[in-house]
Amino acid sequence: MLSRKTKYGIKALTFLAQQDGNEPTQISHIATSENISQKFLESILLTLRKAGILGSKKGKGGGYYLLKEADNIKIAHVYRVLEGPIAMMPCVSLNFYEKCDDCPDEDACSVHNLMIQVRDSTLNILENTTLTDIISEQ
Amino acid sequence: MLSRKTKYGIKALTFLAQQDGNEPTQISHIATSENISQKFLESILLTLRKAGILGSKKGKGGGYYLLKEADNIKIAHVYRVLEGPIAMMPCVSLNFYEKCDDCPDEDACSVHNLMIQVRDSTLNILENTTLTDIISEQ
DNA sequence: TGCAAACTCTACTAATATACTAGGGTAATA
DNA sequence: TATTACCCTAGTATATTAGTAGAGTTTGCA
Structure with missing residues (x-):
């Protein structure tokens, strides 16, 4: 949420x-x-x-x-500043990586690879959306 | 998270x-x-x-x-049962919809449309991934 | 038939963290 | 001197992640 x-x-x-x-x-x-x-x-x-x-x-x-033009402000940046990691688990985060304490092997974790997919698709949206894009969609 | x-x-x-x-x-x-x-x-x-x-x-x-075959168990279903809404805001949730109290008009909300995009891309992954898929990816 | 072991099921309790609200006072600027 | 951002504190509410204790159910064996 x-x-x-x-x-x-x-x-x-x-x-x-x-x-x-x-x-x-x-x-x-x-x-x-x-x-x-x-x-x-x-x-x-x-x-x-x-x-x-x-x-x-x-x-x-x-x-x-x-401080910058609206089309130079990416939502991904704003999101990371206010909300934190875009990834749903620390072990799949690019900017806030942390190892899971319950997982001996990340590659063997069933949730890990799934969450990488979710992260990438979300990231794809947030990295390619700027303030300008958001305004024009209203 | x-x-x-x-x-x-x-x-x-x-x-x-x-x-x-x-x-x-x-x-x-x-x-x-x-x-x-x-x-x-x-x-x-x-x-x-x-x-x-x-x-x-x-x-x-x-x-x-x-109770069902692994390839009939969608992660989206499991996610909704355990975690709740897949959407990041109640106002863009399909199964747990709620109106925002601060937004007079959803279509005029800059965040609303963005979060619909995020929801759809996440949903696309979770609806099309089953337990079987997860296991084979390990 | 009856008892005991092996299980799930349910209800409380609690520590911890986080989100959000609300208030006060301070510092800078026109 | 009025106006505005800045900073600090503390309280409230809620969710998460467990831990504890025991009740209920089934199976297998004597």
């Missing part, structure tokens, strides 16, 4: 991508427009900023803005 | 599918062979039995056995 965090994060990013120019947009504005708890959104946007996806400006006229 | 419950469940099913004939296999046998906590496995197999995937026999010589 996708956490609200990731869902809200993607929604906020598409909202920012649809703003005219690159003027900073206030958290409160995004929160009310997208029906998101403002405090929660605050921490999400902060995470996205630390990941280099968003920039911010304090004080009057401040807010958040995209 | 896939829960251990589902992972163990699939492992147990492949173990049963690899047994000769259809003699009942004891929980303890599966648990030690697959490095699974026996008590945990107990509740998992019970769930699979109630879902009509496994049969059981009590008393001496008892245990669990497959």
Whole structure:
């Protein structure tokens, strides 16, 4: 299941991508427009900023803005920052690999190879979808 | 992330599918062979039995056995029984649909359509993979 | 026939982690 | 000085992953 965090994060990013120019947009504005708890959104946007996806400006006229063009922001990147691994098990994760403690041999694990397939098909979608793609599909 | 419950469940099913004939296999046998906590496995197999995937026999010589041929057991079914929805959000789930409380219009939701794509590609794999497929891939 | 062993089945309990909410105060900027 | 992002803390709820204890059922043997 996708956490609200990731869902809200993607929604906020598409909202920012649809703003005219690159003027900073206030958290409160995004929160009310997208029906998101403002405090929660605050921490999400902060995470996205630390990941280099968003920039911010304090004080009057401040807010958040995209650091890159919308068609250069891959959903796979956003997903990994907010949700974590795209793979369904650590032992099939490319970026967050961990060995299973119950599996002596990964190649002999019936679930392992299946989850590699699932990972690849999901990855194929998320790596090839940008913010721009998402907006145009609405 | 896939829960251990589902992972163990699939492992147990492949173990049963690899047994000769259809003699009942004891929980303890599966648990030690697959490095699974026996008590945990107990509740998992019970769930699979109630879902009509496994049969059981009590008393001496008892245990669990497959109710159908291995090539008639789809992973998608097992997944839904143990893990729940295959979709990453309730609003794109076929079998567990629920409306999002924050979305006034699903078609206008940037995440919605993306997650339909992810669901379909995952579903395509899980619906077309049976226990037999999993075993042959080891 | 009756007892004991070998099983599954059920119900509690609990530790741990994670998701989400809510509040306060601080720092930077116009 | 007002406005806004930033940061810290703590609480609540829920799911996961077990562990414990015992009840119920079947088989085989004396």
